[in-house]
Amino acid sequence: MSKTKEPGKHATRLSHAGRDPGRFQGFVNTPIYRGSTVLYPTFDSLLADDQEYSYGRLGTPTVRALQDALAEMEGGHATLLTPSGLSAITTTILSFVSAGDHILVSDSVYRPTRRFCDTVLKRLGVTATYYDPVIGGGIAELLEERTKLVFTESPGSQTFEMQDIPAISEVAHAAGAEVIMDNTWATPLYFKPFDHGVDVVVHAATKYIVGHADAMLGVITMNEAAAAPVAKTHDILGLCPGPEDVYLALRGLRTLDVRLQRHQETGLALAEWLAHRPEVSRVIHPARPDHPGHALWQRDFTGASGLFAVVLNPASRQALSAMLDGLSLFGMGYSWGGYESLILPVDPRGYRSATVWESEGPTLRIHAGLEDIEDLKADLEAGFQRLHETG
Ligand SMILES: *Cc1c(COP(=O)(O)O)cnc(C)c1O
Numbered sequence: 001m002s003k004t005k006e007p008g009k010h011a012t013r014l015s016h017a018g019r020d021p022g023r024f025q026g027f028v029n030t031p032i033y034r035g036s037t038v039l040y041p042t043f044d045s046l047l048a049d050d051q052e053y054s055y056g057r058l059g060t061p062t063v064r065a066l067q068d069a070l071a072e073m074e075g076g077h078a079t080l081l082t083p084s085g086l087s088a089i090t091t092t093i094l095s096f097v098s099a100g101d102h103i104l105v106s107d108s109v110y111r112p113t114r115r116f117c118d119t120v121l122k123r124l125g126v127t128a129t130y131y132d133p134v135i136g137g138g139i140a141e142l143l144e145e146r147t148k149l150v151f152t153e154s155p156g157s158q159t160f161e162m163q164d165i166p167a168i169s170e171v172a173h174a175a176g177a178e179v180i181m182d183n184t185w186a187t188p189l190y191f192k193p194f195d196h197g198v199d200v201v202v203h204a205a206t207k208y209i210v211g212h213a214d215a216m217l218g219v220i221t222m223n224e225a226a227a228a229p230v231a232k233t234h235d236i237l238g239l240c241p242g243p244e245d246v247y248l249a250l251r252g253l254r255t256l257d258v259r260l261q262r263h264q265e266t267g268l269a270l271a272e273w274l275a276h277r278p279e280v281s282r283v284i285h286p287a288r289p290d291h292p293g294h295a296l297w298q299r300d301f302t303g304a305s306g307l308f309a310v311v312l313n314p315a316s317r318q319a320l321s322a323m324l325d326g327l328s329l330f331g332m333g334y335s336w337g338g339y340e341s342l343i344l345p346v347d348p349r350g351y352r353s354a355t356v357w358e359s360e361g362p363t364l365r366i367h368a369g370l371e372d373i374e375d376l377k378a379d380l381e382a383g384f385q386r387l388h389e390t391g
Pocket residue numbers: 084085086087110153157182184185203204205206207216217218335
């Protein structure tokens with residue numbers, strides 16, 4: 001089920017992308033630059049604005065190092081950083097829309113993306129239509145003359161629908177719309193959006209790129225045509241992440257390949273174990289052959305990260321509390337992509353509008369961390385025991 005990627009290629013580039021020790025007295029890592037003012041030596045230089053760096057908000061060597069590394073890993077033209085994944089998303093959407101425009105957004109999208117569309121965008125006179133994530137080329141019927149962009153996220157981070165990105169891109173481009181993708185789940189390693197027709201890729205680097213649950217950061221990577229409009233909006237909105245957070249992402253990035261291999265392996269092993277548990281109705285993991293989008297994952301992706309879901313058989317609220325409250329290795333909380341395992345009850349029924357989410361029982365989203373697989377199984381097994389005893 002898990003795939004073997006091109007041997008060593010990712011790993012080598014992750015170790016060297018965005019680094020230039022010769023510029024920093026030989027130190028391996030680009031240091032953390034803090035600063036607002038950058039001095040110009042002369043009036044002529046100031047007038048010509050002839051320096052690589054001109055003001056802290058507009059970039060530092062630390063920021064450029066991460067931007068260069070991520071542009072290279074993603075295969076894009078240029079990368080910009082923002083203080084959170086959500087601000088990467090909102091900045092990107094704002095780069096392409098004006099009052100009177102229309103956008104298409106996957107019904108499985110990260111929920112705060114949806115909230116932005118339904119509040120701020122709506123107030124600005126931009127309408128969003130939500131579409132069935134598995135619509136594929138059928139999205140042609142929803143594209144209007146005023147449709148400026150199609151927002152995709154594959155798989156969705158709660159319900160894991162796989163989207164046919166090449167099919168969507170083809171019809172979107174034919175209609176003159178940009179294709180934006182939230183690629184947080186796959187990371188720049190396991191899906192290459194630019195090879196599948198995407199124009200702008202966003203990431204919550206907060207998740208796997210930072211990888212240690214210790215920083216918030218967003219990433220926007222553009223193809224050549226989209227680079228100028230996004231850079232302009234990013235500049236005007238005044239977005240700049242903190243230097244420490246950028247450094248933590250650079251540090252996390254170096255080990256992304258090995259971490260993801262382990263997340264993938266443990267995630268698949270847990271999914272397999274869970275699939276055979278009597279408490280589990282079904283497992284939702286795109287890298288498993290029984291997933292409805294498995295063929296798309298197989299065709300387009302080169303690996304799976306450690307985030308997936310299970311639907312339990314019906315269980316009482318008290319039984320579920322007993323199961324979850326007593327877990328010692330799986331933490332309960334938002335976010336994912338760190339070294340630690342997480343478990344989160346999710347209920348997408350309340351916010352879907354284009355599709356109906358149905359589940360037989362409680363849905364649990366699981367992030368497989370880097371712990372020992374047998375310890376993780378034992379923690380869940382004891383949880384199921386409490387579920388029975390309380391049920
Ligand atoms: C977490 C997340 C975001 C938002 O990232 P933040 O850094 O928390 O703002 C966006 N998209 C997906 C898929 C996410 O999981």
